[in-house]
Amino acid sequence: MAIENFIPEVWSANIIEQFHNGTILASIANRSYEGDAKSGNKIHIPGVVDVKVKDYKAGVSGRRTTAADDVASTGVDLLIDQEKAFDFFVDDIDEAQSNADVMGAYTRSASAALIEDAESYLAGMLIAGGTKLSGAKAITDWGGAYAALVAIRKALNAKKVPSAGRYAIVSPSFEEQLLSDASKLTSFQGVGDSTAIREGTVGRLIGMQVVTDPYLPDSKPTAIGLVPEGFVYASQIDKTESLRADNKFADRVRGLHVYGGKVIRPDAVQVYVGA
Numbered sequence: 122m123a124i125e126n127f128i129p130e131v132w133s134a135n136i137i138e139q140f141h142n143g144t145i146l147a148s149i150a151n152r153s154y155e156g157d158a159k160s161g162n163k164i165h166i167p168g169v170v171d172v173k174v175k176d177y178k179a180g181v182s183g184r185r186t187t188a189a190d191d192v193a194s195t196g197v198d199l200l201i202d203q204e205k206a207f208d209f210f211v212d213d214i215d216e217a218q219s220n221a222d223v224m225g226a227y228t229r230s231a232s233a234a235l236i237e238d239a240e241s242y243l244a245g246m247l248i249a250g251g252t253k254l255s256g257a258k259a260i261t262d263w264g265g266a267y268a269a270l271v272a273i274r275k276a277l278n279a280k281k282v283p284s285a286g287r288y289a290i291v292s293p294s295f296e297e298q299l300l301s302d303a304s305k306l307t308s309f310q311g312v313g314d315s316t317a318i319r320e321g322t323v324g325r326l327i328g329m330q331v332v333t334d335p336y337l338p339d340s341k342p343t344a345i346g347l348v349p350e351g352f353v354y355a356s357q358i359d360k361t362e363s364l365r366a367d368n369k370f371a372d373r374v375r376g377l378h379v380y381g382g383k384v385i386r387p388d389a390v391q392v393y394v395g396a
Contacts, residue, residue, distance in 0.1 A: 127363035131218060132228065132374060136207075137358055139232030142316040145334045146243040149288060149318070149347075150354035150382065154199065158355035160379040164199040166353060199353055201381040205238050207231045208375040210366060227374070235378050240336035243354060243382055247290075247345055248338065250352070250384030251392040252276070260342040260395035266298035267326075269393045273346035274327050280388035286348050289329040295342035295395075296323055296333040342395040351389030356380030 141148065154164045173190055211227060218224060254276060260266050270289055277287065291299065300323065321332045329346060337343050361376040384390050 126218070127372070127374075128218060129361035129363075129376075132224075133358040133361045133376065135224060135228040136232050136235070136361075136376070139228050140235050140239075143232060143236040144240060145317045145321055145332060146247070146290065146336075147239055147354050147356070149290075149349050150243070150352050151349050151385075152354055154353060154355045155357070158201050158357040158379060158381070160201060160204055160359055160377070162201045164201065164355065164381075165196055166199055166385060167196045197383065197385050199355060199381050199383050201355060201379055203242060203380045205235065205378045205380075206375060207234060207378070208373065210369065210371045211363075211374050212371050231376075237336065239356065239378075239380060240334065242380075243352075244334065244337045246382050247347070247352060247384060247390055248343070248392050248394070250387060251345060251347070251390030252387045253392045253394065257393055257396050260295060260298055263298055263301040265395070266295060266301075266342070266344075269295075269342075269344055269395070270327055270329065270331075270346070273344060273391045273393055274329065276391040277346055277348075277389070282348055282389045283350075284328055287329045288347055288349075289326070289331045290334050290337065290345045290347065291323075291331060292337040292339040292343040293333060293335060294339050295344050296331075298342060299323065299326075299331065344393045346391040346393075348389050351386045352382060352384045354380065354382040 154166065158164075175187065177185055177187055209227065209231065254272055256272075258265060258268070260269055273289065278284075318332055321334065323331050323333055325331065337345070357379055359377045359379045361374070363372050363374050366373050
């Protein structure tokens with residue numbers, strides 16, 4: 122056993138790769154600020170003020186002029202305030218690092234736990250920070266599910282949210298109604314940055330890629346219509362280290378996952394929770 126041969130970068134890279142392949146919301150989110158993700162960091166995200174278009178015409182002087190609009194500071198801060206650790210024993214680090222199957226088993230297990238934690242956090246964040254549609258009705262069949270997606274589309278359109286890149290993230294019970302006998306979902310080749318998005322895509326409907334997320338709260342059928350620009354997420358495996366176990370002949374591998382997320386455009390995250 123050789124702790125001195127432990128390569129933290131190898132373990133971190135494998136865990137991160139498994140993590141990215143298994144996430145849905147974390148893969149969809151705007152992750153432009155990933156490099157600044159350190160525990161306790163506050164990342165400033167500058168806002169973009171909508172530009173106004175005005176008539177260019179002659180004033181009282183007879184000359185055509187234009188005046189610049191004032192620019193207000195609309196930035197928001199993203200706090201990296203989530204810290205979650207993984208900690209497990211490895212019988213032989215040297216063997217694990219040299220055997221892809223052995224190492225893969227450890228990193229898949231660690232990644233699965235990190236995925237569940239981060240995706241559950243993001244699901245709750247979107248529901249709390251997004252715009253909750255009023256007048257939601259019970260969803261007990263295809264018609265109810267379809268009406269909910271129409272309401273989401275209407276809300277996105279009303280707020281002039283770009284039509285390109287729209288997602289409808291749905292809970293398992295919502296998916297059940299979408300896949301009922303009367304379903305009008307069109308066949309759609311799943312695309313996306315992660316395996317989970319491709320595998321979770323159940324079709325395309327009224328301009329949205331419909332993806333099932335098992336980590337959405339599911340006490341009631343729930344759907345979230347969004348675009349990636351509506352929320353941000355940043356994360357890093359901040360530390361990975363190995364040490365000798367105190368009470369057994371094994372090595373101990375542990376690491377720290379830090380992350381933070383925020384809804385920065387509530388109008389671009391429309392939430393429908395069935396009554």
